[in-house]
Amino acid sequence: MPGTTTDPVRKAIELPGLGPCILVDTAGYGDPGALGAERERRSRATIDATDIAVLLRSGHPEDDRWLQLLKTAQVPVVEVPGRPLIPDLGNTVIPDLIRNLQAARPDEKPRFLTGGLVGQGDVVVLVMPQDSEAPKGRLILPQVQVLRELLDLGCIPVCCQPEGLQRALDSLSAPPSLTITDSQAFAKVNAILPADYPLTSFSILLAGAKGDIRTFRESAKAIDSLKPGDRVLIAEACTHVPDTEDIGRVKIPNLLRKKVGGDLAVTIAAGNDFPDDLTPYRLIIQCGGCVATERLLRSRIKKALLAGVPITNYGIALAALTGILDRVVIPRS
Ligand code: SF4
Numbered sequence: 001m002p003g004t005t006t007d008p009v010r011k012a013i014e015l016p017g018l019g020p021c022i023l024v025d026t027a028g029y030g031d032p033g034a035l036g037a038e039r040e041r042r043s044r045a046t047i048d049a050t051d052i053a054v055l056l057r058s059g060h061p062e063d064d065r066w067l068q069l070l071k072t073a074q075v076p077v078v079e080v081p082g083r084p085l086i087p088d089l090g091n092t093v094i095p096d097l098i099r100n101l102q103a104a105r106p107d108e109k110p111r112f113l114t115g116g117l118v119g120q121g122d123v124v125v126l127v128m129p130q131d132s133e134a135p136k137g138r139l140i141l142p143q144v145q146v147l148r149e150l151l152d153l154g155c156i157p158v159c160c161q162p163e164g165l166q167r168a169l170d171s172l173s174a175p176p177s178l179t180i181t182d183s184q185a186f187a188k189v190n191a192i193l194p195a196d197y198p199l200t201s202f203s204i205l206l207a208g209a210k211g212d213i214r215t216f217r218e219s220a221k222a223i224d225s226l227k228p229g230d231r232v233l234i235a236e237a238c239t240h241v242p243d244t245e246d247i248g249r250v251k252i253p254n255l256l257r258k259k260v261g262g263d264l265a266v267t268i269a270a271g272n273d274f275p276d277d278l279t280p281y282r283l284i285i286q287c288g289g290c291v292a293t294e295r296l297l298r299s300r301i302k303k304a305l306l307a308g309v310p311i312t313n314y315g316i317a318l319a320a321l322t323g324i325l326d327r328v329v330i331p332r333s
Contacts, residue, residue, distance in 0.1 A: 162181075285317050
């Protein structure tokens with residue numbers, strides 16, 4: 001029914017052959033006026049994070065324009081005739097759609113977050129602060145993913161909080177092959193870990209797996225040339241309720257202000273609200289993107305580079321601001 005959907009509506013769904021997916025229902029197109037333009041803007045913003053698009057063809061003259069938009073963005077498209085009869089839905093339309101989605105699924109190379117840094121039998125120390133920012137009763141997604149990967153690789157993970165790091169190291173009979181910390185604990189960990197022990201962070205591993213670590217590293221140099229009054233964009237890939245010690249809204253801006261010796265104009269863009277015009281910014285700092293798709297992060301990097309604005313991420317920025325960027329190791333593959 002026209003006008004039923006205004007903002008994109010998201011639903012988590014497990015699809016056979018595809019696994020866990022987020023289904024995003026966008027507004028119908030062609031609505032007139034300012035509201036219609038705003039709906040289109042929000043629908044277009046979802047393209048950046050879309051792995052496969054389903055185009056419900058209704059015979060509307062806009063069908064072909066949207067098909068072209070999706071093709072230009074290199075999103076695989078599954079086309080479905082607009083208004084199937086209800087009895088056909090379960091019998092043919094949905095089974096056909098699932099088959100076509102499976103066929104359109106982008107090739108996925110197996111990706112290792114630890115990217116060649118560790119292998120079978122290596123002891124890896126994980127430093128995971130469970131402070132007020134940590135979710136109640138569980139680990140955050142990147143920590144769970146890294147832990148699982150280490151087990152799959154046959155490594156021996158040793159987990160601790162920053163306060164327990166020295167004791168964890170003392171309990172080992174040899175130096176760990178790698179220490180992976182929450183980026184926010186870089187300063188504490190760096191003060192304890194001997195300088196020749198390899199160190200990285202969960203956010204840096206994420207950047208290696210689905211961002212562009214070289215661009216992030218290169219762009220971090222822009223931190224040194226920031227001046228008071230410059231505009232900095234903090235880009236979060238999801239919306240969340242910020243803590244008083246929020247890394248993107250409080251800690252990084254405060255460290256940047258301290259570094260430049262004055263105030264900065266810091267803008268926060270949460271979820272899909274990544275600005276169309278990036279040119280006013282001197283630097284973009286992207287979050288770790290733990291729940292973002294690789295496609296979304298790469299499209300943001302591309303937009304930033306096209307606008308000539310350096311883009312780094314939380315982990316690399318924190319390493320640079322702590323003065324240990326040269327010390328941290330980055331994934332090799
Ligand atoms: S997607 Fe980004 S903002 Fe959201 S929880 Fe993960 S790192 Fe934080």
